Amino acid sequence: MIPESTGNTSINEGLNFVEQYIKEDLEAGKNGGRLNTRFPPEPNGYLHIGHAKAFIMDFGVAEKFGGTCNLRFDDTNPQKEDTEYVEAIKKDIHWLGYDWGDRLYYASDYFPQLWDLAVRMIKEGKAYVDEQTSEQIAAQKGTPTQPGQNSPYRDRPIEENLDLFERMNKGEFDEGSMVLRAKIDMASDNMHFRDPVMYRIIKTPHWRTGDRWKVYPMYDFAHGQSDYFEGVTHSICTLEFVPHRPLYEYFVKELADESYCPRQIEFNRLNLTYTVMSKRKLLQLVKEGLVAGWDDPRMPTLCGLRRRGYTPDAIKDFVNRIGYTKYEALNHVELLEHSLREDLNKHATRVSAVVNPVKLVITNYPEDKTELMEMDSNPEDPTAGTHEMPFSRELWIEREDFMENPPKKFFRMTPGKEVRLKGAYIVKCTGCKKNDEGDIEEIYAEYDPETRSGLPGADRKVKGTLHWVNVPTAVEVTVRDYDRLFNVENPSAEEGDFRDLLNPESLKVRETVKVEPWLAERAKDGDHYQFQRIGYYTVDPDSTAERLVFNRTIGLKDTFAKEMKKG
Ligand code: ATP
Numbered sequence: 031m032i033p034e035s036t037g038n039t040s041i042n043e044g045l046n047f048v049e050q051y052i053k054e055d056l057e058a059g060k061n062g063g064r065l066n067t068r069f070p071p072e073p074n075g076y077l078h079i080g081h082a083k084a085f086i087m088d089f090g091v092a093e094k095f096g097g098t099c100n101l102r103f104d105d106t107n108p109q110k111e112d113t114e115y116v117e118a119i120k121k122d123i124h125w126l127g128y129d130w131g132d133r134l135y136y137a138s139d140y141f142p143q144l145w146d147l148a149v150r151m152i153k154e155g156k157a158y159v160d161e162q163t164s165e166q167i168a169a170q171k172g173t174p175t176q177p178g179q180n181s182p183y184r185d186r187p188i189e190e191n192l193d194l195f196e197r198m199n200k201g202e203f204d205e206g207s208m209v210l211r212a213k214i215d216m217a218s219d220n221m222h223f224r225d226p227v228m229y230r231i232i233k234t235p236h237w238r239t240g241d242r243w244k245v246y247p248m249y250d251f252a253h254g255q256s257d258y259f260e261g262v263t264h265s266i267c268t269l270e271f272v273p274h275r276p277l278y279e280y281f282v283k284e285l286a287d288e289s290y291c292p293r294q295i296e297f298n299r300l301n302l303t304y305t306v307m308s309k310r311k312l313l314q315l316v317k318e319g320l321v322a323g324w325d326d327p328r329m330p331t332l333c334g335l336r337r338r339g340y341t342p343d344a345i346k347d348f349v350n351r352i353g354y355t356k357y358e359a360l361n362h363v364e365l366l367e368h369s370l371r372e373d374l375n376k377h378a379t380r381v382s383a384v385v386n387p388v389k390l391v392i393t394n395y396p397e398d399k400t401e402l403m404e405m406d407s408n409p410e411d412p413t414a415g416t417h418e419m420p421f422s423r424e425l426w427i428e429r430e431d432f433m434e435n436p437p438k439k440f441f442r443m444t445p446g447k448e449v450r451l452k453g454a455y456i457v458k459c460t461g462c463k464k465n466d467e468g469d470i471e472e473i474y475a476e477y478d479p480e481t482r483s484g485l486p487g488a489d490r491k492v493k494g495t496l497h498w499v500n501v502p503t504a505v506e507v508t509v510r511d512y513d514r515l516f517n518v519e520n521p522s523a524e525e526g527d528f529r530d531l532l533n534p535e536s537l538k539v540r541e542t543v544k545v546e547p548w549l550a551e552r553a554k555d556g557d558h559y560q561f562q563r564i565g566y567y568t569v570d571p572d573s574t575a576e577r578l579v580f581n582r583t584i585g586l587k588d589t590f591a592k593e594m595k596k597g
Pocket residue numbers: 070071072073074079080081083084266267268298299300301307309
């Protein structure tokens with residue numbers, strides 16, 4: 031059990047603070063009682079679990095209060111954006127069960143309106159073309175305690191501004207040579223008000239608008255207005271946008287009136303231990319081949335988590351547990367894993383697999399006999415039923431389940447002791463064979479024919495139960511074992527190059543894992559299984575007809591829940 035005091039109200043009956051604001055606005059009849067949210071990803075990378083927290087709120091709150099949620103691609107920087115990302119983003123949102131219906135938008139759709147607004151602001155003396163370099167502009171910005179300095183271009187005539195802005199967009203000037211700035215207040219307490227840049231020159235063609243534009247709006251000049259053009263009522267984003275809010279409101283005021291005005295609300299980001307959440311860093315990992323791709327099962331991306339074996343319900347449950355607050359926090363990946371384990375425990379089919387095999391020979395079992403043992407497919411699911419698993423004289427068992435000279439309280443296989451082979455017989459170990467190096471090559475046991483599971487006499491108690499796979503019918507598969515991607519809890523808080531903090535042991539491949547034939551026949555891409563006594567595994571898309579590949583999703587043991595119980 032997880033304690034309820036995670037700063038979260040949504041696991042209780044109550045509403046979180048964002049929902050409360052929205053409820054108040056709706057009750058006050060603001061915006062004609064409408065609710066319209068939006069999720070505004072920039073298509074410059076794949077979505078990660080932090081983005082999921084954002085869109086679970088955006089789509090979720092719309093669902094909860096009978097509103098709508100737009101998907102808007104914030105495609106204002108053609109240098110970094112790509113349709114590959116657009117398609118991946120749509121897929122990931124759908125995967126979590128949300129849909130934007132016919133409300134798919136692009137910030138680039140508003141370039142003409144944004145342009146018109148910029149021209150109007152120039153005409154009203156509220157914007158000017160600055161010919162200084164970005165370094166000069168930055169140097170004049172001042173500090174939070176010191177006012178900035180006016181640009182020498184600040185008071186150029188309106189006609190000149192209009193002419194230059196037109197020509198900027200025709201491509202007459204180089205990138206970086208000019209920007210359009212809002213003329214607000216170089217002494218403002220809010221740094222974002224010190225004549226923020228509205229437009230910059232970019233000559234890379236845009237994937238949607240081609241070479242129609244040579245100037246592109248900055249985030250602050252595009253976002254609020256895009257919300258307005260779309261009729262968005264609540265623009266929910268993360269806390270780093272708090273200082274941008276006055277500017278958001280400033281630009282929106284150029285358009286809005288009392289009948290309708292979008293409102294920005296900020297909540298805390300999701301940050302996970304042992305990983306990074308910055309798209310720039312994730313892109314770097316992909317580009318430099320430090321992971322196998324955006325969907326590498328070690329990545330915090332939604333496609334990576336999916337490939338690892340995470341389920342939409344597990345992700346949503348985790349987001350619900352961490353909640354939405356006004357305080358930044360570092361969220362423990364163990365809590366995410368806890369949510370995953372709970373979900374997989376309910377749904378994953380149970381199978382037998384031996385990941386580190388050693389042969390067990392049952393010396394008193396007939397050589398040519400095979401029995402079919404009935405195995406529960408999922409005791410947590412009454413509809414799952416059973417399946418049959420062949421049993422014969424030679425079986426694979428886990429190497430770790432045998433010890434020749436065990437310590438006390440070792441209840442697995444050891445000479446002279448009895449254990450139950452799950453769903454089959456009680457066997458008594460009689461010894462083992464070693465090679466010249468002393469490695470164990472084979473283990474020997476004798477079975478008790480009176481103890482077959484399910485038959486009278488089978489209830490004789492022994493302490494240990496081991497899983498096994500029948501040697502003649504076993505299918506060999508590949509398993510990819512994963513560990514944390516980074517060696518430190520919070521790589522973003524460390525000095526130096528984040529790549530030096532990568533865990534070199536984060537991927538280990540096992541090529542000789544033995545699984546029961548029933549699994550091999552039915553396993554298909556994305557299926558979740560519980561390898562009994564070992565953990566949860568998910569079929570990887572790299573699987574072929576010749577060889578199945580599994581990703582180790584998560585172990586069975588929930589140390590986090592245990593720690594929580596202890597308090
Ligand atoms: P960047 O802007 O640096 O490229 P970003 O992660 O902010 O990266 P966007 O595509 O702008 O990417 O994000 C879309 C939305 O997702 C934004 O509203 C943002 O607030 C939200 N978001 C991004 N990261 C997180 C996070 N870790 N937790 C919660 N929400 C997030």
